[in-house]
Amino acid sequence: MRFFNVLSLQIALAVITTGAFAQITSSSVTVVGKTNPVVAGSNFRPRPTPPKRDRQVEAPASNQPQAPLTNDSDLVRAVSDGRNVNFVQGAGVIVTRVLPDDNSGLPHQRWYVRLSNGKEIIAIYNSDMGQRVPVKPGVVMSLGGEFKMTNLGPMIHWLHSDPQGTRPNGFVIIQGVRYGGN
Secondary structure, rough: HHHHHHHHHHHHHEEEEEEEOEEEEEOOEEEEEEEEHHHHHHOOOOOOOOOOOOOOOOOOOHHHOOOOOOOHHHHHHHHHHOOEEEEEEEEEEEEEEEEEEEEOOOEEEEEOOOOOOOEEEEEEEEEHHHHOOOOOOOOOEEEEEEEEOOOEEEEEEOOOOOOOOOOOOOOEEEOOOHHHOO
């Protein structure tokens, strides 16, 4: 009897989660068809499946340069305001230090860049998402990604395309070469 109760519970969960009717006999369970059933004894109706949407998210118009990216004013403002920004970009930042790769979990390159106001921020790039970025002190670059204030200081990361399409695609550009996917 206990087996039947467990089996009944599993079938009920399958019917609720999939929206399928099940035909039950003493020895087997057969999924009969998918419809919009009402589970006996309740007024539960499964939610309709939402339509598939294109999940590609582009940077909001205010975050996209109207002309070629020429300065780091958005990055400077984010650091000065001490606020997290979903997508920010800047040009003309200079690599000051290159840190060893972080290989705990997904591999990430890490380096510091100096902004035009003299402040430094750490840049973190997931090297699984594109070719390695040829960083060394003195390299001038443009970059775009998510900006966060952390307990260790300001940071920009997600410097690559988003495979899930849930955020704007980040990037690193050095001498016209774009790193980080799209």
